[in-house]
Amino acid sequence: MYFTPPLARLIEEFQKFPGVGPKSAQRMAFYVLNMKAEDVAKLSETIVQAKEKVKHCSRCFHLSADDPCEICVNDRRDPSTICVVADSRDVVALEKTREYRGYYHVLNGLISPLEGRGPEQLTVRELVNRAPDERVKEVILAINPTIEGDATVLYISRLLKPLDVKLSRIAFGLPVGADLEYADEITLTRALEGRREI
Amino acid sequence: MYFTPPLARLIEEFQKFPGVGPKSAQRMAFYVLNMKAEDVAKLSETIVQAKEKVKHCSRCFHLSADDPCEICVNDRRDPSTICVVADSRDVVALEKTREYRGYYHVLNGLISPLEGRGPEQLTVRELVNRAPDERVKEVILAINPTIEGDATVLYISRLLKPLDVKLSRIAFGLPVGADLEYADEITLTRALEGRREI
Numbered sequence: 001m002y003f004t005p006p007l008a009r010l011i012e013e014f015q016k017f018p019g020v021g022p023k024s025a026q027r028m029a030f031y032v033l034n035m036k037a038e039d040v041a042k043l044s045e046t047i048v049q050a051k052e053k054v055k056h057c058s059r060c061f062h063l064s065a066d067d068p069c070e071i072c073v074n075d076r077r078d079p080s081t082i083c084v085v086a087d088s089r090d091v092v093a094l095e096k097t098r099e100y101r102g103y104y105h106v107l108n109g110l111i112s113p114l115e116g117r118g119p120e121q122l123t124v125r126e127l128v129n130r131a132p133d134e135r136v137k138e139v140i141l142a143i144n145p146t147i148e149g150d151a152t153v154l155y156i157s158r159l160l161k162p163l164d165v166k167l168s169r170i171a172f173g174l175p176v177g178a179d180l181e182y183a184d185e186i187t188l189t190r191a192l193e194g195r196r197e198i
Numbered sequence: 199m200y201f202t203p204p205l206a207r208l209i210e211e212f213q214k215f216p217g218v219g220p221k222s223a224q225r226m227a228f229y230v231l232n233m234k235a236e237d238v239a240k241l242s243e244t245i246v247q248a249k250e251k252v253k254h255c256s257r258c259f260h261l262s263a264d265d266p267c268e269i270c271v272n273d274r275r276d277p278s279t280i281c282v283v284a285d286s287r288d289v290v291a292l293e294k295t296r297e298y299r300g301y302y303h304v305l306n307g308l309i310s311p312l313e314g315r316g317p318e319q320l321t322v323r324e325l326v327n328r329a330p331d332e333r334v335k336e337v338i339l340a341i342n343p344t345i346e347g348d349a350t351v352l353y354i355s356r357l358l359k360p361l362d363v364k365l366s367r368i369a370f371g372l373p374v375g376a377d378l379e380y381a382d383e384i385t386l387t388r389a390l391e392g393r394r395e396i
Contacts, residue, residue, distance in 0.1 A: 002290040004262045010248040013241050017226050026287060028215050033252055033261065040249040043211050047230055050208040051238040054231055063231065064202045088388040089224060092200040193215055 007033070059130075061106040061123045063088040071095075071104060078102045084127060084156065085142050086110050086149070095143060102140075105130065107178040110148040111155055119155055128159050138166040145172045145190065205231070257328075259304040259321045267295075269302060276300045282325060283340050283355065284308050284347070292340060298340075303328065308346040309353055317353055326357050336364040341372045343388065349391040359386040 003011060014025035034042060053147060056062070057069035064070060069078065071091070081102030085091055091104050107122045131139055145148060145150040153169060160167050173191035174183055183191070204226060212223035230238060254260070255267035262268060265319070269275065279300030283289055294374050298353060305320045317323075329337055332389055337358060341347040351367060358365050371389035381389070 003286075004252055004264070004268065006244075006251040006263050007261060009244050018213045018229055019222055019225060024217055027217060030250065030287070031216055032249060035249065037249060040245060044245045045243075046204075046207050046211050047238060047242045048205045050227065051230060051233065051235060053204040054202055054330050063205060065204050066202070070202065088201075089228070095200050180364050 051073065056106070056108070060104045060106055061108055061126070062091050063106075079133075080137040081140060081144050082127075082130065082136055082138075083140045086144065086152075090142060105154065107143075110146075110152045111150075112148045119152075120153075124156060124159065127156065128163075131160055131165050136165055138168060141167070141169040143169070155173050204375065211328060212226075218280070254304070254306070256372045259306055259324070260289050260302055261304075278335040279338060280325075280328065280334055280336075281338045281340050284342065284350075300366075305341075308341070308350045310346045310349075320350075322354060322357065325354065326361075329358055329361050329363050332340075334363055336366060339367040341367070 001003050002008075010029040010032060011022075013024045014020055014028045015022060017025075020028070032043075035043070052064045054063050055065075055067060057064045057072055059065055059068045059072045062069045062071060066073070078101045081100075082105050083094060083100060083102055084105045084107060086107050086109060088106055091106060094100050094104075105123065105127045107119055107124065107127070109121065109122055111117060111119055125168050127139075130136070131134070141156065143153055157167055171194050172187070173185065174180060180188070200206075200210065208227040208230065209220075209223045212218055213220060216224075218226070224312050230241070230266045232368050233241070249362070250262050251263045251266060253263075255262045255265055257266045259271045260267045260269060264271070275280060276299045279298075280303050281298060281300055282303045282305060284305050285305060286304055289304060292298050292302075303321065303325050305322065305325070307315055307320055309317055309320065315339055325337075328334070339354065341351055355365055369392050370385070370387065372378060378386070
């Protein structure tokens with residue numbers, strides 16, 4: 001313990017954050033010491049408030065201060081599609097496109113035997129309960145093309161197949177602006193598989 | 199504002215930290231939401247406490263919860279040397295060597311005309327007041343070999359020259375474990391200048 005204890009404790013707290021090493025934690029702690037006292041009070045309050053107020057929407061499981069969330073209560077959205085994502089950040093990424101107008105369902109993770117996460121830890125059951133709603137025509141799986149993502153897609157599609165609902169998965173291929181020459185083989189394979197007539 | 203307001207505000211706060219971009223700020227905010235409520239309360243309290251309790255030692259200007267600091271009150275240290283550094287982090291770096299047993303003086307920055315920081319913003323005057331203490335035999339400048347560092351060393355050495363005290367600067371050269379072949383020219387020049395008879 002070379003820093004004075006209250007400072008050492010702060011550095012230690014910051015080091016627990018993901019992606020923050022000892023040097024970054026030091027810089028962050030020194031930044032706090034150089035902030036105005038009122039800004040430090042505001043930061044501390046914002047942290048407590050976020051933890052206290054932000055919950056999962058009981059319908060779609062998106063993070064929200066309201067329940068149901070801002071998206072679920074918006075009745076100008078299209079009730080015929082549910083877009084299934086792993087994480088609330090994916091909802092935000094899709095909302096930024098301003099293209100998708102349906103509702104969401106956040107799984108809160110993907111199936112991962114290695115990390116001991118099975119379907120019962122996810123909100124799969126709640127999705128299966130939502131899907132039979134007669135207004136729902138299509139369930140879009142916007143899930144990463146990883147091993148965990150593929151396993152989750154397989155599991156969900158088996159459960160939803162018996163229901164009278166169209167099931168789709170977002171396209172994988174060459175990202176816009178990318179160079180074919182530098183694309184990896186798996187991306188190219190996916191791009192070939194997903195080819196469309198023009 | 200795509201995230202729910204309390205979460206968006208937290209992401210915004212984290213983004214103000216040095217070296218934290220939008221994606222890191224998001225990860226940090228999600229980490230807070232996944233923390234236990236009691237750990238969030240502790241984090242928030244640690245931030246406020248650090249800001250409230252950590253001050254500059256009135257003698258050496260090292261960051262400390264006590265005044266004078268833990269180092270200044272330790273009378274088993276060697277009063278014959280004062281090591282001058284730019285920043286409290288430098289004190290910690292030097293303490294970690296367990297080699298230096300004297301006292302410190304933290305300048306709280308370096309002279310930088312570009313950033314509008316002159317000697318009057320630093321604790322140079324306080325250093326000049328400390329140096330004539332009859333127990334002080336040597337002032338060691340442990341200041342980075344940068345333009346700002348060199349300017350600060352020049353300024354301080356002019357003020358301390360008239361006093362009856364030895365003035366030295368830490369050595370610059372090839373770092374231990376480095377390869378001469380890959381060293382930059384300025385480092386090699388400094389290493390040649392600082393050569394010592396063996």
